[in-house]
Amino acid sequence: MADLGVLSAHLLADFQRQLHTRVADAGFDGLRPRHGAVMAYLDLGGTRASDLADRSGAHKQVIGTLVDELETLGYVARQPDPADRRAKLVVPTDLGRRQIAAARAFVADIERSYAERIGADRFAAFRDVLTALAAPTRPSP
Amino acid sequence: MADLGVLSAHLLADFQRQLHTRVADAGFDGLRPRHGAVMAYLDLGGTRASDLADRSGAHKQVIGTLVDELETLGYVARQPDPADRRAKLVVPTDLGRRQIAAARAFVADIERSYAERIGADRFAAFRDVLTALAAPTRPSP
Numbered sequence: 001m002a003d004l005g006v007l008s009a010h011l012l013a014d015f016q017r018q019l020h021t022r023v024a025d026a027g028f029d030g031l032r033p034r035h036g037a038v039m040a041y042l043d044l045g046g047t048r049a050s051d052l053a054d055r056s057g058a059h060k061q062v063i064g065t066l067v068d069e070l071e072t073l074g075y076v077a078r079q080p081d082p083a084d085r086r087a088k089l090v091v092p093t094d095l096g097r098r099q100i101a102a103a104r105a106f107v108a109d110i111e112r113s114y115a116e117r118i119g120a121d122r123f124a125a126f127r128d129v130l131t132a133l134a135a136p137t138r139p140s141p
Numbered sequence: 142m143a144d145l146g147v148l149s150a151h152l153l154a155d156f157q158r159q160l161h162t163r164v165a166d167a168g169f170d171g172l173r174p175r176h177g178a179v180m181a182y183l184d185l186g187g188t189r190a191s192d193l194a195d196r197s198g199a200h201k202q203v204i205g206t207l208v209d210e211l212e213t214l215g216y217v218a219r220q221p222d223p224a225d226r227r228a229k230l231v232v233p234t235d236l237g238r239r240q241i242a243a244a245r246a247f248v249a250d251i252e253r254s255y256a257e258r259i260g261a262d263r264f265a266a267f268r269d270v271l272t273a274l275a276a277p278t279r280p281s282p
Contacts, residue, residue, distance in 0.1 A: 002272070003248045004255070005160065006181055008153040010275035013198040015146045040147055057154040107144045114145070118273055122266070126274075129267040131143070132259050134151035 015110060022106040028099045030073040038066045038090070039075065044097060046079060046089030075099060156251060163247040169240045171214040179207045179231070180216065185238060187220060187230030216240060 002010075016033040023031055031039075041047065041055040049067060053060040067090050070076045075096040081087040092100060115123035143151075157174040164172055172180075182188065182196040190208060194201040208231050211217045216237040222228040233241060256264035 002275070003181070003245075004252050004268070004271070005153065005156045005177065005248065007268075007271045007275045008149050008156060010198065011271060012146065012149040012153055014275065015149060019146065036146065040144070057151065104144075107146065111145050114274055118270055122270055125263070126267055126270040127145070127148075129259055129263055130145070130148045130152060133255055133267075134143070134148045134155065 018110050019103065019106055022109070023099065023103055026102050026106075028095075028102065031075070031099070035066055035070055035075075038063060038070055039092075039096070039100060039103065042076070042090065042092055042096070042100065044092060044100070046081075046091035048081065048087060049090055052090065070096070159251050160244065160247055163250070164240065164244055167243050167247075169236075169243065172216070172240070176207055176211055176216075179204060179211055180233075180237070180241060180244065183217070183231065183233055183237070183241065185233060185241070187222070187232035189222065189228060190231055193231065211237070 016036060019036070020031070020033045037056040037058045038052055041052050049063050050060060052058075052067075053063045056063070058066075067076060067078070071078065074093060076090050076092055078088045079091050081089045111123075118126070157177060160177070161172070161174045178197040178199045179193055182193050188196075190204050191201060193199075193208075194204045197204070199207075208217060208219070212219065215234055217231050217233055219229045220232050222230045252264075259267070
């Protein structure tokens with residue numbers, strides 16, 4: 001019997017593969033599944049790299065590399081944070097905003113297909129438990 | 142509402158963090174969460190790198206790097222495959238076997254703690270759906 005780590009890794013990989021296929025088919029070039037660690041967590045008004053690291057669970061260094069790649073690809077730009085001039089915000093470009101809107105629709109579509117595979121009620125219950133378990137159980141410091 | 146990709150990424154991260162803490166506390170030095178892509182899929186009699194890539198969903202190049210690291214750390218060794226002398230098997234060392242046995246017990250422990258958090262029946266139903274959804278939906282070629 002596969003363990004919970006293996007199962008959740010497989011679900012994540014299947015989800016990312018499906019999303020990546022749809023995003024690429026829609027003509028958003030150059031994106032790799034790993035870029036989801038930035039694009040999935042980006043506010044339309046911009047987000048600090050440290051917040052992207054917190055939200056995605058990726059290391060800040062990894063986020064920095066991904067933002068570099070996404071900047072080269074034209075999906076995001078680094079801009080000064082109006083709230084703190086020493087800080088930078090990662091802001092989606094017009095292309096990035098179109099990608100975020102498209103990805104949101106694709107995600108809803110993928111979730112619908114999962115719900116159809118196993119039944120809407122079972123999927124809703126599954127989603128509730130996943131939401132509860134995904135809330136991190138931080139170890140006491 | 143967080144999407145299924147974000148939720149499964151968070152569950153995986155929480156699971157890996159808990160497992161990694163227990164493994165490190167038990168004195169298995171040098172291992173990082175990423176090494177799970179090899180150690181979680183390794184047969185005691187050895188496994189080909191290409192099978193580790195298939196099972197984990199990681200690229201063969203990534204598996205190669207992880208096996209290099211694990212070989213340096215003393216958890217695995219590369220040996221000729223008795224079934225095909227041109228092929229190599231990645232085989233756990235004695236230390237690797239001890240780590241695999243310990244990790245298996247820790248995984249059971251973590252799953253028990255999840256079941257306690259949300260109730261045994263809900264967790265069992267959740268696990269069933271996760272198993273069904275984790276079976277990859279390969280696109281037709």
